[in-house]
Amino acid sequence: xxxxxxxxxxxxxxxxxxxxxxxxxxxxxxxxxxxxxxxxxxxxxxxxxxxxxxxxxxxxxxxxxxxxxxxxxxxxxxxxxxxxxxxxx
Amino acid sequence: xxxxxxxxxxxxxxxxxxxxxxxxxxxxxxxxxxxxxxxxxxxxxxxxxxxxxxxxxxxxxxxxxxxxxxxxxxxxxxxxxxxxxxxxxxxxxxxxxxxxxxxxxxxxxxxxxxxxxxxxxxxxxxxxxxxxxxxxxxxxxxxxxxxxxxxxxxxxxxxxxxxxxxxxxxxxxxxxxxxxxxxxxxxxxxxxxxxxxxxxxxxxxxxxxxxxxxxxxxxxxxxxxxxxxxxxxxxxxxxxxxxxxxxxxxxxxxxxxxxxxxxxxxxxxxxxxxxxxxxxxxxxxxxxxxxxxxxxxxxxxxxxxxxxxxxxxxxxxxxxxxxxxxxxxxxxxxxxxxxxxxxxxxxxxxxxxxxxxxxxxxxxxxxxxxxxxxxxxxxxxxxxxxxxxxxxxxxxxxxxxxxxxxxxxxxxxxxxxxxxxxxxxxxxxxxxxxxxxxxxxxxxxxxxxxx
Numbered sequence: 001x002x003x004x005x006x007x008x009x010x011x012x013x014x015x016x017x018x019x020x021x022x023x024x025x026x027x028x029x030x031x032x033x034x035x036x037x038x039x040x041x042x043x044x045x046x047x048x049x050x051x052x053x054x055x056x057x058x059x060x061x062x063x064x065x066x067x068x069x070x071x072x073x074x075x076x077x078x079x080x081x082x083x084x085x086x087x088x089x
Numbered sequence: 090x091x092x093x094x095x096x097x098x099x100x101x102x103x104x105x106x107x108x109x110x111x112x113x114x115x116x117x118x119x120x121x122x123x124x125x126x127x128x129x130x131x132x133x134x135x136x137x138x139x140x141x142x143x144x145x146x147x148x149x150x151x152x153x154x155x156x157x158x159x160x161x162x163x164x165x166x167x168x169x170x171x172x173x174x175x176x177x178x179x180x181x182x183x184x185x186x187x188x189x190x191x192x193x194x195x196x197x198x199x200x201x202x203x204x205x206x207x208x209x210x211x212x213x214x215x216x217x218x219x220x221x222x223x224x225x226x227x228x229x230x231x232x233x234x235x236x237x238x239x240x241x242x243x244x245x246x247x248x249x250x251x252x253x254x255x256x257x258x259x260x261x262x263x264x265x266x267x268x269x270x271x272x273x274x275x276x277x278x279x280x281x282x283x284x285x286x287x288x289x290x291x292x293x294x295x296x297x298x299x300x301x302x303x304x305x306x307x308x309x310x311x312x313x314x315x316x317x318x319x320x321x322x323x324x325x326x327x328x329x330x331x332x333x334x335x336x337x338x339x340x341x342x343x344x345x346x347x348x349x350x351x352x353x354x355x356x357x358x359x360x361x362x363x364x365x366x367x368x369x370x371x372x373x374x375x376x377x378x379x380x381x382x383x384x385x386x387x388x389x390x391x392x393x394x395x396x397x398x399x400x401x402x403x404x405x406x407x408x409x410x411x412x413x414x415x416x417x418x419x420x421x422x423x424x425x426x427x428x429x430x431x432x433x434x435x436x437x438x439x440x441x442x443x444x445x446x447x448x449x450x451x452x453x454x455x456x457x458x459x460x461x462x463x464x465x466x467x468x469x470x471x472x473x474x475x476x477x478x479x480x481x482x483x484x485x486x487x488x489x490x491x492x493x494x495x496x497x498x499x500x501x502x503x504x505x506x507x508x509x510x511x512x513x514x515x516x517x518x519x520x521x522x523x524x525x526x527x528x529x530x531x532x533x534x535x536x537x538x539x540x
Contacts, residue, residue: 083099
């Protein structure tokens with residue numbers, strides 16, 4: 001099972017580090033990261049494996065949302081199935 | 090890895106374009122609750138509803154989090170109470186109160202099924218239930234009622250049409266202190282469907298399994314923004330864009346339905362492929378029609394645009410889910426759609442045009458506020474007209490009009506929330522009283538020699 005974490009907002013130092021730290025705390029394994037900074041807009045998409053998580057998926061989600069709120073970023077943590085069903089036949 | 094563009098598209102649809110799952114509705118059969126002792130029957134009804142749907146809201150919220158998609162409503166529909174209450178020789182209002190109590194215990198926002206199916210005549214309990222609708226709706230807040238008065242196979246029961254005109258008025262009169270809200274929870278159907286997840290017309294049909302999960306999707310905002318990207322496309326291209334968008338929207342409905350059914354241990358029924366608007370900015374069916382090139386919804390061309398939209402939504406959705414059902418199409422409830430409200434207030438959208446639109450789209454004259462002095466006969470006439478459209482065209486049609494008691498044209502009834510607000514619309518006041526008072530049955534239409 002995988003989840004997709006998207007982070008969108010104003011660029012700042014250490015966003016990737018902070019998000020990855022939270023993933024590590026719950027034992028969610030980061031598989032892939034794409035990130036771009038256009039002008040000063042930061043957009044990152046991270047694919048994480050959530051099969052061996054030590055906490056509930058909801059815990060990871062709440063922690064990341066709280067992090068997003070504190071940094072003024074939008075962080076969405078969603079199960080990959082929603083993207084697979086919408087965009088693959 | 091998943092395509093970055095696809096991921097961002099999904100997030101944009103949810104965040105900016107109001108994509109949501111409109112409702113997860115659990116259908117529960119109350120056939121095994123029938124008892125000649127009304128108190129015992131009500132106890133069984135309460136026990137069964139709370140047992141089956143106790144976890145519905147919690148599971149809905151979990152799925153919302155898991156997939157990051159809002160699920161606006163969690164609801165319950167039950168076997169038409171006229172059937173359940175037929176054996177009790179007492180007022181069925183007690184069932185409405187029990188439904189209300191059970192719905193509150195489960196945390197759902199609406200419960201449907203205070204209903205009767207009388208398309209060919211009244212059986213035991215039907216008329217008693219119909220007569221009790223105004224009291225039932227006035228003494229509860231989340232119970233919804235519907236009555237099926239006609240079908241393509243049976244024709245239209247004009248005795249029921251006559252009574253329903255009075256009942257709609259009485260439901261409004263009984264709730265005059267609450268913006269006549271009673272009438273907003275009452276739908277009169279022709280060709281009602283058994284697996285409709287949308288309120289106020291949802292009930293759990295008699296051929297359905299014991300307990301089932303049905304899902305209603307939404308997404309007028311998504312369709313509109315997709316169309317807005319192609320200002321110069323021709324109609325074929327527009328239809329294609331709508332199909333593709335409807336496909337994506339429906340896939341989410343299918344995913345959520347399957348997941349909910351797994352988690353609740355209840356079979357998954359159908360996805361209702363509907364474009365259901367809300368009064369929220371950008372979540373309007375009228376604005377889609379205007380995006381196609383109409384100056385204002387209700388002008389010439391509206392019916393054609395709506396026909397194309399409705400058909401394209403179905404074509405796109407059909408492949409995206411395992412089973413389709415319910416009402417499936419575009420909804421045009423006036424008070425629940427910011428664009429419709431604006432069009433009605435500006436005088437562009439009239440009730441006659443809405444009637445024409447109902448011939449090509451999902452339901453019928455929905456959430457229309459009419460003057461408080463509209464007679465029961467005129468309301469019956471409106472019901473008969475709408476039922477005739479449904480009967481002849483083999484489709485579901487419905488009437489949910491709200492007589493605004495004490496108000497006249499230009500006034501506004503405002504319920505807030507998903508029910509929205511509606512301006513009082515002009516109605517032709519010439520009387521069909523003689524026609525309505527005749528009673529009887531309009532015979533079922535011929536289905537060959539079509540022209």
